Amino acid sequence: MKYYIIAGEASGDLHGANLIKGIRANDPEAQVRAWGGDKMQENGADLVKHYKETAVMGYASVIKSLGKIRKNLKLCKQDIADYNPDVVIFIDYPGFNLRIAKYAKKNGYRTFYYIAPKIWAWKTYRIKAIKKYVDRLYSILPFEVDFYKSYNYPIEYVGNPLLDAIDAQLNRGELLDDFLKRHDLPHKPIIGLLPGSRRQEIKGLLPMMLRLKSHFPEYQFLISAAPGISEDYYAQFMDDDKNNNLIHNDTYQMVKHADACIVASGTAALETALIGTPQVAVYKVGGGILAHAVGRLVIKVKWATLVNLIMQKEIIKELLQKDFTFAKLKKELKAILPNGEKRANLLNQYQELYTKMGNTGASARAAESMVKRLKEDLK
Incomplete structure (x- = not known):
């Protein structure tokens, strides 16, 4: 045919x-x-x-x-x-x-x-x-x-074909030491930052994400670099501290090894959940068409992330637009790190999500x- x-x-x-x-x-x-x-x-x-x-x-x-x-x-x-x-x-x-x-x-x-x-x-x-x-x-x-x-x-x-993509690309058996050596990183636990794939998203999200570094000094903050965005663009939001590094073409492994991630609401939030890493979903853009689009989305549906829509309840915290504040972000991140009060329940909810999604x-x-x-x- x-x-x-x-x-x-x-x-x-x-x-x-x-x-x-x-x-x-x-x-x-x-x-x-x-x-x-x-x-x-x-x-x-x-x-x-x-x-x-x-x-x-x-x-x-x-x-x-x-x-x-x-x-x-x-x-x-x-x-x-x-x-x-x-x-x-x-x-x-x-x-x-x-x-x-x-x-x-x-x-x-x-x-x-x-x-x-x-x-x-x-x-x-x-x-x-x-x-x-x-x-x-x-x-x-x-x-x-x-x-x-x-x-x-x-x-x-x-x-969902994301299950196939993760199954094909994610090396679940890789050790943290091997990942750190491969990227020439220090032996410190990881917080993963996924600030989106567009310049306006990165500009609106990454500076706030990086403010967390001084409050979680025991962690190294790794940034998932989007294809087509130059290192120079990221550099304007970063200081000279080696405690934040760009990770190119290895996002799934970075997410796997992170203790927690802060993720721009979108497909990446669902990928992070299916990999099994606790996360806070965030989004903030300025005025104009993009802000209006985000507003319409929030009005149309009860949640902005696919994770919560699939589960029909809030299992990952969404900090969108005016709710994306430093105080709230710090509080929610702390709650999902090891020994945080929300971590165990979130990981259990991920198992339910995976079951709902079906098989590869x-x-x-x-x-x-x-x-x-x-x-x-x-x-």
Whole structure:
């Protein structure tokens, strides 16, 4: 069968590559054409456009790129028509993908969506388009099943691909001494800092995080360096003290060995929880669009982190916007360090979270279901 897959970001490229592996395992003769990246191409996809050519971040960039977006939409529609696939599969990237889903459905193509748009946080109105133009939606967050059920739209929870990423990349057997030697670090316990992947996030979070150093002198503070952010950018927030170090391309191991982490609310908070390290989730940006977006998120849902949303209760402390103060941060960090009053309960809650998330193999299960449904439709 012929598959047309559309992913618009680096994470979508990774999940798309794993999905292609699963499709080929269930359909050895599968032909795949895709919008994605290197990983999808390495797994046999005939690549139409690389996500680096199509990615648009932020409202200002969208406005400036309207011409490019329209051109890509037109190209994608024409390419689908020329390729004539048995199914069009969408991976996240809702702004683009829901427009293509409308075109594909109206022109008689089967439509599957893997990694549901987060309409429970914002843009709930998109449920109308999903119900109208998406034949089957595959979710990676367990609470989404009930959310979509409330709109009379059944979806399939297949597990979360983060479990696969952690399973593949994390060396759980590595000793702390080996990690410290590998990074030329002193033999001191670790507090991990994950201040986000964007400059505005880092600027808003890292200075406050680093103020904690003098209050926890027995610890070394290690900072997870984001790809694409120069060391010079981090340096403006750091002093010459060697008690804070940038860790490049080794975040999972840093988190594993840390006694606790302070994490910018986002995917990293869920990754930290699945690795099993106690954390405080934080977020603060200035005024303008980003602050407004955070405000809308807090209003729409009861919690901002996926960890608490999945558990449907607060198991990790969220210090967002005005609650992100030094006094609160210091108090919450102390509570989750060894001998802290919240640590044992938090670790127990992590075990419950892991059970709720299911097993590894999310992409493989999604692919198996997709191929099975297509074969049934073609009988």
